[in-house]
Amino acid sequence: MSTGSSDTIAQATDEDAAKTPVTNRKQPFPRGFLDSISTGWAERPESLPAPRAQAPFAAARRAKVSAAFPGKRLVIPAGSLKQRSNDTDYPFRAHSAFAHLTGWASDSEPDSVLVFEPTDAGHDVTLYFRERADRTTTEFYADATVGEFWIGPRPSLAGVAADLDIATDHLHVFQPGDDDVALGDADLDRVVSELRLVKDEYEIAEMRRAVDITAQGFDDIIRALPQAAAHARGERVVEGVFHRRAREDGNGEGYDTIAASGPHACYLHWTRNDGTVVPGDLILVDAGVEADSLYTADITRTLPVNGTFSDVQRRVYETVREAADAAFAAARVGVPFRTVHEAAMSVIAAHVAEWGLLPVTAEEALDADAGGQHRRYMVHGTSHHLGIDVHDCAQARREMYYDGILEPGMVFTIEPGLYFQIDDLTVPEELRGIGVRIEDDVLMTEDGPVNLSAGIPRTADEVEEWIRRVQA
Ligand code: GLY
Ligand code: MN
Ligand code: MN
Numbered sequence: 204m205s206t207g208s209s210d211t212i213a214q215a216t217d218e219d220a221a222k223t224p225v226t227n228r229k230q231p232f233p234r235g236f237l238d239s240i241s242t243g244w245a246e247r248p249e250s251l252p253a254p255r256a257q258a259p260f261a262a263a264r265r266a267k268v269s270a271a272f273p274g275k276r277l278v279i280p281a282g283s284l285k286q287r288s289n290d291t292d293y294p295f296r297a298h299s300a301f302a303h304l305t306g307w308a309s310d311s312e313p314d315s316v317l318v319f320e321p322t323d324a325g326h327d328v329t330l331y332f333r334e335r336a337d338r339t340t341t342e343f344y345a346d347a348t349v350g351e352f353w354i355g356p357r358p359s360l361a362g363v364a365a366d367l368d369i370a371t372d373h374l375h376v377f378q379p380g381d382d383d384v385a386l387g388d389a390d391l392d393r394v395v396s397e398l399r400l401v402k403d404e405y406e407i408a409e410m411r412r413a414v415d416i417t418a419q420g421f422d423d424i425i426r427a428l429p430q431a432a433a434h435a436r437g438e439r440v441v442e443g444v445f446h447r448r449a450r451e452d453g454n455g456e457g458y459d460t461i462a463a464s465g466p467h468a469c470y471l472h473w474t475r476n477d478g479t480v481v482p483g484d485l486i487l488v489d490a491g492v493e494a495d496s497l498y499t500a501d502i503t504r505t506l507p508v509n510g511t512f513s514d515v516q517r518r519v520y521e522t523v524r525e526a527a528d529a530a531f532a533a534a535r536v537g538v539p540f541r542t543v544h545e546a547a548m549s550v551i552a553a554h555v556a557e558w559g560l561l562p563v564t565a566e567e568a569l570d571a572d573a574g575g576q577h578r579r580y581m582v583h584g585t586s587h588h589l590g591i592d593v594h595d596c597a598q599a600r601r602e603m604y605y606d607g608i609l610e611p612g613m614v615f616t617i618e619p620g621l622y623f624q625i626d627d628l629t630v631p632e633e634l635r636g637i638g639v640r641i642e643d644d645v646l647m648t649e650d651g652p653v654n655l656s657a658g659i660p661r662t663a664d665e666v667e668e669w670i671r672r673v674q675a
Pocket of ligand 1: 618
């Protein structure tokens with residue numbers, strides 16, 4: 204697959220100059236520049252790093268993929284830069300399966316490809332990517348996408364090989380063959396997705412890291428609430444404060460932050476975040492930091508903007524908390540994943556029935572076929588797997604996911620909510636415009652669920668105390 208020749212030349216030439224695009228905002232490079240640009244640079248002696256902590260875990264994952272596809276050539280591309288507009292691109296983010304199988308995460312290179320070449324014994328695995336151009340090439344100084352003059356140092360094949368403990372080779376042009384199994388193939392997608400259902404030790408440590416940084420981001424948000432309340436687009440203040448933490452201490456956010464104040468909290472994925480933050484309202488913040496390893500947290504807290512829940516807000520909040528506690532109590536090794544959701548829904552149905560919101564009894568509402576009336580107020584699921592993707596393992600089969608059995612090492616959310624839209628005529632006026640979600644990240648163990656986000660206050664009393672403490 205490595206065809207074509209190196210672009211290396213001894214000295215910049217007229218041919219280089221001809222290759223250099225001259226545009227309406229660029230001058231052609233004059234002779235003096237071309238004569239001198241490739242000389243006068245210090246040597247770059249490279250000391251090879253020891254393999255990174257994730258390397259042996261990634262190797263074990265590759266071995267499982269290899270075993271699932273004997274005799275098949277497998278192709279796992281990292282993906283390419285995506286154009287945002289004109290000559291600007293979105294920040295690059297490798298495909299999750301690629302990151303999982305290589306251990307190459309926020310520092311990975313666009314257009315890399317991981318290839319499993321079948322052998323008698325299994326597969327030879329090679330990571331192909333574009334070797335950095337040396338300083339005698341046009342690419343070095345004239346290519347704004349990959350030239351080191353523009354984007355800074357790029358990794359070498361030898362450096363990445365040592366760092367990830369994997370064979371590397373230069374990628375020229377890559378064309379998957381007809382018999383290759385590439386991402387997008389249903390079987391491969393399923394295998395690499397189900398491979399992530401149970402997290403290894405490295406992944407669990409990274410999930411903890413992501414949650415810990417996220418916890419600090421929530422402290423930052425509470426500190427900034429008065430500033431948010433004073434701004435015409437206070438929700439953006441909240442988003443911005445969290446973004447700063449995510450970028451400073453992690454790779455960024457694992458998904459767009461939801462900063463949903465007042466009635467916006469009832470729109471499940473409110474990411475416009477252009478509303479006001481009004482004292483007396485609740486603000487629902489659903490935000491997660493993605494660590495440099497790409498593992499992400501996914502946390503929601505619902506905060507009283509003025510620091511104190513009103514009676515009705517507290518009633519809704521504590522109902523959601525009771526549903527979350529029931530979900531935690533139901534989560535144990537050996538039960539189906541869906542049991543967790545069912546436990547939360549029983550609490551939600553019981554309370555909305557008790558408040559007179561349902562045309563049927565709670566029992567009738569919980570009937571799998573004829574029921575569901577309570578779902579109007581909580582339309583989403585209670586739990587999803589969490590990892591490199593916020594909705595991790597998305598291509599796993601239903602029998603491995605929703606109907607799958609909880610195992611030690613699984614990481615998932617518990618996130619019940621109650622949402623009474625501002626114009627919902629089925630609820631009394633005092634409830635309209637109140638939306639509450641409490642979302643925690645949970646590690647399943649033999650001894651029961653471990654709440655990775657237990658350090659972030661949860662109960663109504665704890666939340667009020669938290670706001671007092673952080674704003675003091
Ligand atoms: N932030 C999306 C979710 O909670 O699933
Ligand atoms: Mn979630
Ligand atoms: Mn969330």
